[in-house]
Amino acid sequence: MASIDVYKQTAQTWFSELRDRICAELEAIETEISPDGAGRFVRTPWQRAEGGGGEMSVIKGKVFEKGGVNISTVHGEFSDVMRKEIPGASEDPRFWASGISLVIHPVSPLVPAVHMNTRMIVVGDGTKHWFGGGADLTPVVPVERDTQDFHAAFQRVCDAADPAYYAKFKKWCDEYFFLKHRNEARGIGGIFYDYVNTGEWGKDFAFTQEVGKALATIYPALVKRHMHETWDDEDRQRQLIKRGRYVEFNLLYDRGTRFGLMTGGNVEAILMSLPPVVHWG
Amino acid sequence: MASIDVYKQTAQTWFSELRDRICAELEAIETEISPDGAGRFVRTPWQRAEGGGGEMSVIKGKVFEKGGVNISTVHGEFSDVMRKEIPGASEDPRFWASGISLVIHPVSPLVPAVHMNTRMIVVGDGTKHWFGGGADLTPVVPVERDTQDFHAAFQRVCDAADPAYYAKFKKWCDEYFFLKHRNEARGIGGIFYDYVNTGEWGKDFAFTQEVGKALATIYPALVKRHMHETWDDEDRQRQLIKRGRYVEFNLLYDRGTRFGLMTGGNVEAILMSLPPVVHWG
Numbered sequence: 225m226a227s228i229d230v231y232k233q234t235a236q237t238w239f240s241e242l243r244d245r246i247c248a249e250l251e252a253i254e255t256e257i258s259p260d261g262a263g264r265f266v267r268t269p270w271q272r273a274e275g276g277g278g279e280m281s282v283i284k285g286k287v288f289e290k291g292g293v294n295i296s297t298v299h300g301e302f303s304d305v306m307r308k309e310i311p312g313a314s315e316d317p318r319f320w321a322s323g324i325s326l327v328i329h330p331v332s333p334l335v336p337a338v339h340m341n342t343r344m345i346v347v348g349d350g351t352k353h354w355f356g357g358g359a360d361l362t363p364v365v366p367v368e369r370d371t372q373d374f375h376a377a378f379q380r381v382c383d384a385a386d387p388a389y390y391a392k393f394k395k396w397c398d399e400y401f402f403l404k405h406r407n408e409a410r411g412i413g414g415i416f417y418d419y420v421n422t423g424e425w426g427k428d429f430a431f432t433q434e435v436g437k438a439l440a441t442i443y444p445a446l447v448k449r450h451m452h453e454t455w456d457d458e459d460r461q462r463q464l465i466k467r468g469r470y471v472e473f474n475l476l477y478d479r480g481t482r483f484g485l486m487t488g489g490n491v492e493a494i495l496m497s498l499p500p501v502v503h504w505g
Numbered sequence: 506m507a508s509i510d511v512y513k514q515t516a517q518t519w520f521s522e523l524r525d526r527i528c529a530e531l532e533a534i535e536t537e538i539s540p541d542g543a544g545r546f547v548r549t550p551w552q553r554a555e556g557g558g559g560e561m562s563v564i565k566g567k568v569f570e571k572g573g574v575n576i577s578t579v580h581g582e583f584s585d586v587m588r589k590e591i592p593g594a595s596e597d598p599r600f601w602a603s604g605i606s607l608v609i610h611p612v613s614p615l616v617p618a619v620h621m622n623t624r625m626i627v628v629g630d631g632t633k634h635w636f637g638g639g640a641d642l643t644p645v646v647p648v649e650r651d652t653q654d655f656h657a658a659f660q661r662v663c664d665a666a667d668p669a670y671y672a673k674f675k676k677w678c679d680e681y682f683f684l685k686h687r688n689e690a691r692g693i694g695g696i697f698y699d700y701v702n703t704g705e706w707g708k709d710f711a712f713t714q715e716v717g718k719a720l721a722t723i724y725p726a727l728v729k730r731h732m733h734e735t736w737d738d739e740d741r742q743r744q745l746i747k748r749g750r751y752v753e754f755n756l757l758y759d760r761g762t763r764f765g766l767m768t769g770g771n772v773e774a775i776l777m778s779l780p781p782v783v784h785w786g
Contacts, residue, residue, distance in 0.1 A: 290785075404766075404767075405766035405767070405769075405772050406772060464782075468779070471752060471756070471783075472756060472776075475752070475753060475756035475757050476756050476763070476766065482757070485685075485686035485757065486685075486686070488686075491686050491687060495753075495785065498749070498785040499785065500784060500785055500786075501745075501782070501783070501784055502752075502782070502783045502784075502785070503781060503782055503783075504571075504776065504779040504780065504781055504783070505781075
């Protein structure tokens, strides 16, 4: 078996394991609140006509108003538009991509929403490949301790891999998750990275694994920190308006959302990221 | 005074008069439901740094959950991107634009939402100018009689102006208000037109006036037809999901919304079109 095939299989298996781990963590939190009637992830597999497919896991619970974790492994040929954008795709448009994508919208306005996505991409004959991904937190009203802890979790992961990563990936995140039309950040940021290939696949894979593990640790901690706090209608209203900003970002700017929808991706899996209830003033 | 200046002044005055007429019609409906605590349009003027401005009118009532009517008259120079898209703008990028834009999201899931927009555009030295606009209806569940009456209202206006208009403008509307990613129409359509300049300004202006008047007549009639009908939670839920499609269309596809937001337009006036409460499944 060629090493690239081992890499692909290993990465794909990891994204699935990470999905299981995160879903179990979040279900445990639901059980803590409501031992009997707890929200559970419901899994729905989907196929992609052009090759590959994935599985959505969606929870609608008492803590997590709507949470979605999607894994997918797809392959095919990049469209003409993408060939110009993806490194190496103009020479050989074949691609393989596997990843996990997660968006959680909690019931409580005091519990932050979160997004995480990590992926491995292979272009052409298998000599060109890289990891990409990131995680960012969107509280309704930022809490300084949460912000520090979230950033610290990902700084640890970055620093362990490369001293240059954190500054670069944090800045990339701040620049990416920004609503230009409102001159407003989507949330408090986190990290965002792409095209990571140091020449040592094992090292890059380990970094992407650690990003996933960091999310699986820090996010449940932040949820538990705030889930029992009381909130009122005003907090909820603020949350519903903030969620409108989330929708605006995803539909106006998000590369994955726009690209996926324009190219016949799985609509339900892509729009899993949209909040369940949203207000505009 | 050059004739183009008379045209501009006449069109601008009309859009303002039409705004007054429509707002009065809708307020009268609110008063019928709730003589004392009726919803009223609140007017907010806004200025555009590059030249011109407008006025938003927003109602939040018992019949109209959120209704917005915006008039604006702006002028300046088209950006590089727009110069390639707008006829004549590559030679002389100066423009003047005046128009009215309306979106109504009713409380009752049995009362359809509606959108109408008409505008006059002048490019360059004033020799190039045209009218554009249209109106389309978005019921949660289409009602055949409403659909027929709405289409008939605009067919009458089209047929009186030019026997070729209706087929062309109805098709244009169906093609434009379509969510490709869901393979689904936004609503039941209506008409959509642009670049109308027959060489007789008075005739083209009269057509645009009649489009506005048709909306001011047919929409209140449809509202009154359904506003007293009872509905349940299931109807409301269907409405909130349908509104999500409206948001998806406006943020993913609508030319005016995307163009306005990307080029520093008035965010509140542009996003006035978004429904007040929205659900995604």
